[in-house]
Every structure is written in structure tokens, then in C-alpha cells.
Amino acid sequence: MRILYIIGTHVHADHVSFGGVLADVAGTVLSAKSNVSLPFKPVHDGDELELGNVVLKVLYTPGHAPEHIRLLVTDLARPQQPWFVVTGHTLIVGDLGRTELAVSAEEGTKDLFRSIERLKALADYLVIMPGAYARSVCGRSLSSKPSSTTGFEKQFNKAFRIETEEEFVVFMTKDIPLAWPRAAQLRAIHSGSGRSKDGEHLTKTAGANSKLDKTWGQGHDHLLRHQLRGGQGAGKSRLGPVGG
Template sequence: MILRQFLHSDPVGISYLLGCGGKATGVVIDPVSEPSSYLHAAGATGLRISYVIDTHVHADHVSTGRALADAAGAEYVLSAKADLAIPFKGVEDGDEIPLGNVVLRVLQTPGHTPEHICLLVTDRTRADEPWLVVTGHTLMIGDLGRTELAASAEDLFRSVQKLRTLPDYLEVLPGAYAGSVCGRSLSANPTSTLGFEKRHNRAFGIESEDEFVRLMLDDVPPAPPEAARLRAVNSGRNLTGA
């Protein structure tokens, strides 16, 4: 499996290029930069970008997902629950996206947004068990994604229970790190493991729904000033961005 992590600072976010080197097919997840940067990176590793996935409709930056999919001749993928005015391939909980010897399995994880998904990644040349989980803005390193912009803390609590059932050894690949407006106590370290987050991520470890909701709604930073407009742009309803 080929895996490349892209750390963006303006806006703060993380993108991924991953795929099967043997079958030369890959995916870009949560693209932020111009399409050419991902096309160049894919070409350098010998991958063809077959899919572009946004884990959710973003409210902190303009996604380049649709533009990258068009440039690469790839399918643009989001949750089937996403309300978009532009073409995309909708996926449901449990769906699999094949990338040669690598496979992504979709987990519906609403909470940060209603349509949020995570992706379990398996490299079948190594094992039939998942190796990584791409968590977007659901589970980040040190905290969870804020819930009051587009969804609810109650939804996120139920999604967290789903993630907590996964094996501790899974590497967590989040969608943002320290400095992002989509979380609070985020670490500057852009990777972790599920087991470490279960032990040391306060919000992720809470087992009481009432306590969880209180924590998620306490000391919330100001909303990004253009959150509603950015979600509209990323939904295809304000393509000028004006």
C-alpha cells in the first residue's frame, strides 16, 4: 500500500493519497490544495486516482474534491446522505471501495456533520484485517470534531461508540490537527492509534451520553465566520464562492 499525508496550514487540514502500488490505483481523501498537487504526487508514485472522497461537506475551506475528480477522470464520493447540487457517487454504511489489493470500508459517523463518514483501510497483501482508519473530523488527535455547526453532540456520541468497538491497534488518520477551527484541544501530532486515543482523548473516552453532550457544548470556540457560505459552496449551491 502507498500512503501519503498532506499537512495543510492555510486552512489547517490533512489530505491523503493512498492506494495499491501493484494495481496502480488510488484515492485522494479530503483534498484542500489545487488538483495539480495531487495529480503530481499520484504520478510520482505510479498511481492513477480512481476516486476522490470528501469525508463530509466542509465548513472551514473550499474543497477541491469535485475539481480533482474531474481533472483525474475519477469518481467523486461522499456519503449518500450528503445534500449536494453537483454530481457525486453516494456510499452507505458498510459499502466497500476497491483499490486493487487495498479496500476502503465506509463507516457512517454523523455528528460533526449529518453526512460524515470514516473509512476503514485494509491492505490485503498484509492481512484481511483493517490497518488504518481515516476519521476526518469525527475523531481527531486529542479531541473530537465540534458538533454545533451542522449536526448534534447526541449523533456524535453514537458515532463514537461505533469507533470505540474497533481494534486498539488501528492507526488513526485524522482530517485536521492543531490550529483547525473544527476542533478544540487538538494535538499538533497528525497521527495516533485508536488505543492511545481511547486512553488519553478525554472526549473520546466518555461513556455517559449526558456527560459527553455537556463537554462537547462547553467552551466551544466561535464559529468560522463563513461556515454557512463554505458549506453552500461545497454543496454546489454557490459555485462562485461569492
């Protein structure tokens, strides 16, 4: 199998991504808004990436991170309408992604409100494929279900149902869960600083931090070690769906 794209929905601050290591196999695709020092193919809102009969349409959706994108997926061998959307850490089953890991909570929340309004305009039958679920700290009420539909979330996702920006900001900026103690450092590493070509330094740094940051809890510490050994655990796959 030939890998054509390594797509990152955003620069991560909550887990270790090896997308940069895989970039030697296929070029990394990131939002043109990404502030990173690693080489990447920039994409803009509305750009399309082709994979045989499949087309990935890029939607710029800041909020969880300033550079965040979603991928609207259409299979041209079927009726030529979008089939599912890779939502990264914006719309997650049961919740929305937190907004304060890269900018202020209020700024991120206002960006996210505008982004989810675009998602609400999509057809109700669309399957959503998020990059996180239960046990991730990217939200507060994440379901263990790895997929849903836009229509179901419109009815039962409390954050997604809010219609005014003022109410949305209040809701999203209260009771924010504890962030990974090294969130800023992880974003810096994923942006290109501190990473050797083979990813060795990233792995050692993340492993050491997971042992030092006892406030993170043994469950998340075990999950990170399991991911670094090459396995998969609850909350997030090792690489995430299309980069998560």
C-alpha cells in the same frame, strides 16, 4: 498515476476544498446522506471501495456533520484485518470534532456519541488518520500530531473517554471555539451553489471572505491564502487525507 476516487468524508464548512474540481478526473464519492446538488457516487454504511490490494470500508458516522463517513482501510496483501481508519473530523488526535456547524450542537453531539461508540469497538492497534489537527477550529484540544491509535486515544483523549451520553453532551457543548464567520456559506458552496465548473468562483469567494472576516485572525487568513496558492500549512493539508 490514475486517480480512481475523490472521497469526501463530509461537506466542509471551515476551509476550501477542491474535491469538486477534481471530480472531473474521477467521480466524487460522498455519503448517500449528503444533501448536495453536485453529481456524486453515493455510498452507504458497510460499502467497500477497492484499490488494488487495498479495500476501503465505509462507516457512516454522523456528528461533526450529518453526512459524515469514515474509511476503514485494509491491505489484503498483509493479514486481512483493518490497518488504519481515516476519521475525517470525528476522532481527531486529542479531541473530537465540533458538532454545531450543520445542525444544533446538542443534536450533532448525540449523533457523534453514537458514532464514536462504534469507533471504540475497533481494535486498539488501529492507526487513526484525521482530517484536522492543531490550529484547526474543528475542535478545542487538537494535537499537532497528525496520527495516533485508537488505543492511545481511549486512554488520553478526554472527550473520547466519556462513557455516558449525558456527560458527553455537557462536555462537548461547552467552550465551543469561534466558528469561521462564513461557515454556512462555505457549506453551501461545497454543496454546489455558487461554484463554477472550474472552481474559480469558489476560490475568489473564499479569498475575499478571508480578508473581510477580521475576527478570524491573521493566522487563519494567512493559512487560507497559502492553501489557495497551492502550498500546505499547519492545521490541514490543501486537500486533506483522502478528502479529510
